[in-house]
Amino acid sequence: MMWILMVGMLAPLFDTTITNVAIDTLVREFSTSVSTIQWVMTSYLLALGMVIPITGWAVERFGGKPMWLFSLGMFLLGSVLCSLAWNVESLIFFRTIQGIGGGLLMPIMQTLGVRAFKGENMGKMMATVGLPALLGPILGPVLGGLIINHLSWRWIFLVNIPICIVAIIMAWRGLPNEERGTRTLRLDLPGLILLSPAIVLIIYGLGEVSSNHGFGHAAVLVPVLAGLALLAVFVVYAFRKGKEALLDIRLFRVRSLAVSSILLFLSGLTTYGAMLLLPLYFQQVRGESVLISGLLLMPQGIGMLLTRSLAGKLTDQIGSRPVVLAGTLLTLLGTWPFTQLGADTSYYYLGAALIVRGAGLGAVFLPVMASAYIGLSSQQIPHASSTTRIMQQIGGAFGASVIAIILQNEYNSVISHDPAAVAVAFDHAFIWSIAFSALALIPAALLPRIKR
Incomplete structure (x- = not known):
């Protein structure tokens, strides 16, 4: 089972490192600025930050296997659309679809892995599921360099397609079907309205630091402070709501x-x-x-x-x-x-x-x-x-x-x-x-x- 999950994680981990080394190439291909192309990365991160909070609820509500297949499907769809992008605006939008899939995959993998090991031999389990995270930084920049030097920029995203297809087939055939008895949990909408924007605003504001040359600018301070304020409200709300909250703060x-x-x-x-x-x-x-x-x-x-x-x-x-x-x-x-x-x-x-x-x-x-x-x-x-x-x-x-x-x-x-x-x-x-x-x-x- 763990090898099935590891294959599924290869695509988003390679994608992140490959895209990071392709910034200059994308600037030239779309005849735009670095600050604009930076949104190709930022839109992915914002979408990722937006969906992470719902992962716990989604796994409990729909099950690990269906959510794993859904996440891979979203990442595959996003990769196909990115490879077909006709301008920088469309590429930025399609990267958000990739980000939705990528944001769900890692926490789902950790959840399924911990459950499979039943809380025992956690070091061994993390050593196994962490292997793709190590291969990404090793092979990703090299693969990205080869693609940039010898192929079209579209292959930055096309390379994800065969990995996703293989991962979907393996998961469909190999992941166990879970019991459906506990899946009556309702989505905590007030918590989602507070937490997801909080994370997105904080990540967005921090991403603006370099382009604004510091933290003391409105483009940085306004989203970060707004995000922290929403986060503080969520903490108070979630502490009162308890285990039914989007994130169980009492676990701290x-x-x-x-x-x-x-x-x-x-x-x-x-x-x-x-x-x-x-x-x-x-x-x-x-x-x-x-x-x-x-x-x-x-x-x-x-x-x-x-x-x-x-x-x-x-x-x-x-x-x-x-x-x-x-x-x-x-x-x-x-x-x-x-x-x-x-x-x-x-x-x-x-x-x-x-x-x-x-x-x-x-x-x-x-x-x-x-x-x-x-x-x-x-x-x-x-x-x-x-x-x-x-x-x-x-x-x-x-x-x-x-x-x-x-x-x-x-x-x-x-x-x-x-x-x-x-x-x-x-x-x-x-x-x-x-x-x-x-x-x-x-x-x-x-x-x-x-x-x-």
């Missing part, structure tokens, strides 16, 4: 879920911020192409693969706390060389650092996700899956925004824009990335120490 009383949610938010600062910095360094300072930049980033994914199984096994044996603490320290160690970047720093040295950094990230993410489900009942699992996914998305948007503005400010302070001077700007940005990673040591110390 469970320490493992609360701490895991904080760590997932902080991981956005660490992971997404560095995902912005690393390819930019290779392209802007070292003058490498998109394809070569993707190849140079592969050691980080390899490092994540190296620790994936061990981290899962150790989490089941000794608990998540020591594993996450060790992984965070490894991440800090692997990131430190990037605070000493120059215009001619050895690629062998950076490759070795990326392996260490990837090994640390691989040892952090899986135990944190496994800890989020400790002590939860089968009915609470869908709520936990939606909650952890929301924290990842908001943390990722926040991390990318913060690092983008830090890098921009460092650019502005550079007197000479030769590669050596620009490299110093990246040094300072990576120092901030290390600081954010170090913050994770505090909540990591509160995770369960031994298996319960």
Whole structure:
């Protein structure tokens, strides 16, 4: 069953990394600006943020298998339509359809996986379902570079079609049909009206940080503050409504879920911020192409693969706390060389650092996700899956925004824009990335120490 779910996740994970490296190509193809093309990514993220809150309800109401098939079908439809786009406006609209499918897939996969393992051997389960998330950053940029260099931009989306078709066939034939006894739950419309716009506004506002060169602009502050206000109202409302709310806020009383949610938010600062910095360094300072930049980033994914199984096994044996603490320290160690970047720093040295950094990230993410489900009942699992996914998305948007503005400010302070001077700007940005990673040591110390 887990392999069926993993195949289904490959398409959205590859799509995200491929589309990110295709920004310049899309700018040229549609004869538009980077700020306009950025909406190709933003519309996807906004749609994704909009549907995540309903995932828990949808799985309980319609069942995991039907919702998994529906999500794959929506992603397939969106991919076909994107490949047929005739202008940038149509592409942006069709990406929202993709985002609806993509936003549902990850929390549904986590819910089905946790239920299949019945809350036991969570480290092993997360190591299995996390494999596509590792393959995406390794193979996605390389595949994207090959497509951009040799094929039409439409293949950025056409490549998803065979993956989705195979995943749908496998799921139709291989996923078990669930019992229908509990599916009388009504959709919490007031909660949906509060929570979905809150997430969309926060992600949208954070996405405007780089184009407005800071947080102190109305285009950033108005949506973010409005989103936070709606979120605060939702928290009060959901706490009163209890388990019938769109998201069961009372689950944050469970320490493992609360701490895991904080760590997932902080991981956005660490992971997404560095995902912005690393390819930019290779392209802007070292003058490498998109394809070569993707190849140079592969050691980080390899490092994540190296620790994936061990981290899962150790989490089941000794608990998540020591594993996450060790992984965070490894991440800090692997990131430190990037605070000493120059215009001619050895690629062998950076490759070795990326392996260490990837090994640390691989040892952090899986135990944190496994800890989020400790002590939860089968009915609470869908709520936990939606909650952890929301924290990842908001943390990722926040991390990318913060690092983008830090890098921009460092650019502005550079007197000479030769590669050596620009490299110093990246040094300072990576120092901030290390600081954010170090913050994770505090909540990591509160995770369960031994298996319960």
